[in-house]
Amino acid sequence: MAKLLILSRHADNYRRLLETADLPELEIVTAMDTTEAEAVGLDCEIVLGEPKLVQPILMKLNNLRWAQSMYAGVEQFLDPSLRRDYVLTNARNVFGGLMSEYVFGYLLNHERRIFERYRAQREHRWDSSTTGMLRGKTIGLLGVGSIGAVIAKTAKHFEMTVHGYTRSSEDCSDVDAYYHGNDLLAFANNLDYLVSVLPNTSETHRIVDASLLGALPPRAIFINVGRGGAVDESALIGALESKQIAGAVLDVFDQEPLPKEHPFWSAPNLLMTFHTSAPSLPEDIVRIFRENYLRYLRGEELKYKVVFERGY
Amino acid sequence: MAKLLILSRHADNYRRLLETADLPELEIVTAMDTTEAEAVGLDCEIVLGEPKLVQPILMKLNNLRWAQSMYAGVEQFLDPSLRRDYVLTNARNVFGGLMSEYVFGYLLNHERRIFERYRAQREHRWDSSTTGMLRGKTIGLLGVGSIGAVIAKTAKHFEMTVHGYTRSSEDCSDVDAYYHGNDLLAFANNLDYLVSVLPNTSETHRIVDASLLGALPPRAIFINVGRGGAVDESALIGALESKQIAGAVLDVFDQEPLPKEHPFWSAPNLLMTFHTSAPSLPEDIVRIFRENYLRYLRGEELKYKVVFERGY
Numbered sequence: 001m002a003k004l005l006i007l008s009r010h011a012d013n014y015r016r017l018l019e020t021a022d023l024p025e026l027e028i029v030t031a032m033d034t035t036e037a038e039a040v041g042l043d044c045e046i047v048l049g050e051p052k053l054v055q056p057i058l059m060k061l062n063n064l065r066w067a068q069s070m071y072a073g074v075e076q077f078l079d080p081s082l083r084r085d086y087v088l089t090n091a092r093n094v095f096g097g098l099m100s101e102y103v104f105g106y107l108l109n110h111e112r113r114i115f116e117r118y119r120a121q122r123e124h125r126w127d128s129s130t131t132g133m134l135r136g137k138t139i140g141l142l143g144v145g146s147i148g149a150v151i152a153k154t155a156k157h158f159e160m161t162v163h164g165y166t167r168s169s170e171d172c173s174d175v176d177a178y179y180h181g182n183d184l185l186a187f188a189n190n191l192d193y194l195v196s197v198l199p200n201t202s203e204t205h206r207i208v209d210a211s212l213l214g215a216l217p218p219r220a221i222f223i224n225v226g227r228g229g230a231v232d233e234s235a236l237i238g239a240l241e242s243k244q245i246a247g248a249v250l251d252v253f254d255q256e257p258l259p260k261e262h263p264f265w266s267a268p269n270l271l272m273t274f275h276t277s278a279p280s281l282p283e284d285i286v287r288i289f290r291e292n293y294l295r296y297l298r299g300e301e302l303k304y305k306v307v308f309e310r311g312y
Numbered sequence: 313m314a315k316l317l318i319l320s321r322h323a324d325n326y327r328r329l330l331e332t333a334d335l336p337e338l339e340i341v342t343a344m345d346t347t348e349a350e351a352v353g354l355d356c357e358i359v360l361g362e363p364k365l366v367q368p369i370l371m372k373l374n375n376l377r378w379a380q381s382m383y384a385g386v387e388q389f390l391d392p393s394l395r396r397d398y399v400l401t402n403a404r405n406v407f408g409g410l411m412s413e414y415v416f417g418y419l420l421n422h423e424r425r426i427f428e429r430y431r432a433q434r435e436h437r438w439d440s441s442t443t444g445m446l447r448g449k450t451i452g453l454l455g456v457g458s459i460g461a462v463i464a465k466t467a468k469h470f471e472m473t474v475h476g477y478t479r480s481s482e483d484c485s486d487v488d489a490y491y492h493g494n495d496l497l498a499f500a501n502n503l504d505y506l507v508s509v510l511p512n513t514s515e516t517h518r519i520v521d522a523s524l525l526g527a528l529p530p531r532a533i534f535i536n537v538g539r540g541g542a543v544d545e546s547a548l549i550g551a552l553e554s555k556q557i558a559g560a561v562l563d564v565f566d567q568e569p570l571p572k573e574h575p576f577w578s579a580p581n582l583l584m585t586f587h588t589s590a591p592s593l594p595e596d597i598v599r600i601f602r603e604n605y606l607r608y609l610r611g612e613e614l615k616y617k618v619v620f621e622r623g624y
Contacts, residue, residue, distance in 0.1 A: 097445075097447055097470070097471060098445055098447070100470075101420055101423065101424065101445055101446055101447070101470060102420075102424060104416070104420060105417070105420030105421060105423070105424045105426060106426070108413055108414075108416060108417030108420060108421075109417060109420075109421060109426055111413065111417070112413065112414055112417045112418075112585075114417060114418070114421055114426070114583075115430075117583070117584070117585050117586075118427075118583060120586070121577070121583065121584045124572060124577045126568075126569035126570060126586050127586050128569070128586045128587060128588055129588070130588060130591045131588055131591075133409075133410055133413055134413055135409055135410070135413070153469075154469065157465075157466065157469050158409070158412075158413060159409060256438075257438035257440070258438060260436060265433070265436045271426075271429070271430060271433065272429070272433045273424075273429050274429075274432070274438050274439050274440045275440060276440055276441070276442060276443055279442045279443075
């Protein structure tokens with residue numbers, strides 16, 4: 001019998017879903033916060049949880065063998081001072097569709113001038129000026145993992161050209177042109193949209209800086225659905241204020257929630273959402289956990305293993 | 313030598329594109345309005361034009377053998393009092409992608425609550441509530457021609473269920489369930505989105521009426537990118553005001569431009585655009601014309617022929 005601690009604000013929902021998933025040899029305890037977890041779950045062998053809730057008790061889980069993150073981002077587990085004597089797996093292959101919906105919602109909002117049309121409507125003004133379209137535009141993906149690949153596929157569906165910047169991989173057939181290493185500025189050149197899906201690692205830190213933003217054409221829109229750490233926020237505000245780029249859409253930030261006095265709140269041509277581009281859906285996460293738990297029982301290697309040194 | 317009259321506000325652009333298309337045995341004259349057309353083109357054998365500009369001179373084109381409409385909608389040519397002794401072709405297979413961009417721009421705007429998020433941003437409010445998603449939702453297409461088929465394909469890309477209401481055809485494999493004839497209300501039942509791409513014909517006239525709107529669930533959004541004539545506008549206003557449906561997005565209207573005093577301007581939960589969902593792009597239209605002109609020269613049957621009795 002393996003003891004599982006579910007540590008999430010939605011722990012009850014997870015328990016219900018896991019109980020119907022019919023997993024053998026599993027004892028389940030739940031906690032909605034760290035304090036509760038300390039009371040019921042410090043002896044667990046497996047933890048399924050939200051990273052920021054698990055982190056404070058990570059060093060106290062004496063029997064821990066496996067931690068399954070409910071999110072894709074696992075930066076809370078990566079500090080070198082933390083233990084690495086367990087298997088960490090994250091959620092993958094489930095956020096791509098939702099992030100793609102988000103990205104294309106905002107791309108189409110921009111092309112079809114949905115805000116402007118609404119303004120015309122409120123002014124009782126028949127505005128039959130032609131709008132833009134995605135067809136024929138170029139999107140650049142910073143990072144082409146499982147999420148980037150879905151965005152690339154949607155972009156091809158809308159007849160866009162897709163450029164991809166990756167460390168080395170070139171395994172997504174929907175990318176028309178790949179860029180690596182020092183080709184970052186060449187990659188940025190001539191993009192209509194730059195979308196970052198990068199995690200926050202030492203290699204991605206502030207990769208979107210003044211020089212990258214300066215290499216984008218003035219018509220470009222920057223979208224960040226990865227992690228705030230990949231962006232130099234001051235440089236982005238500068239690029240927006242000087243109209244070096246046409247706009248930005250941000251779902252993630254260096255500090256979340258965004259501080260009340262942050263200049264982003266009133267920066268021009270910036271649309272913000274609040275780390276909601278791809279909610280972690282319990283149905284999806286339970287499917288991942290179930291698949292991995294059956295492997296765990298059989299002593300097989302788990303899927304979606306995080307490489308601590310790489311950061312994802 | 314065949315004489316072609318180009319009759320369009322963008323006639324110069326069309327002439328330039330046609331001249332580079334290298335069409336043999338063609339004399340081109342251009343006119344930007346009906347008066348100009350009467351001066352230079354009444355003896356043309358072929359007319360390529362905007363329907364509303366061509367209609368006033370249609371009966372005066374004594375040598376007319378073929379009219380190529382720049383638009384999909386050709387209601388201006390259908391009145392039984394007008395001549396039918398020529399071949400009428402319209403623009404097809406070019407608007408689907410643009411209409412799909414429009415429809416999914418507004419669907420994603422609704423699901424991802426883009427207006428609400430912007431309101432939160434203006435209030436400096438971190439709103440991390442979860443939004444909706446297209447995945448798993450059901451879209452119903454009123455009409456599954458070449459445009460509906462592209463919308464269906466986009467819907468499947470976003471993992472939606474697709475229902476289609478057609479006269480009889482069932483040839484789009486992206487439609488999960490077809491409905492015909494008297495099954496209109498069953499078709500409407502349980503849709504998240506109802507999208508009309510119907511032309512304005514005697515059979516489609518006011519098909520979206522109080523009973524169809526009443527059969528939709530209260531969460532449903534109605535989108536019209538076809539023709540205004542397919543909608544009973546009073547019934548739609550009633551359905552919006554009584555919250556019988558959650559909202560509507562309209563690009564087409566009974567009367568265009570929409571009269572200043574029309575109740576749509578201030579109806580609740582209604583977003584309007586101004587017959588701009590799929591602009592007719594000269595590059596696309598010239599490609600159609602070129603293909604058809606080469607057939608015309610060879611004496612072959614033209615593509616995209618309008619059946620006058622059917623109306624499209």
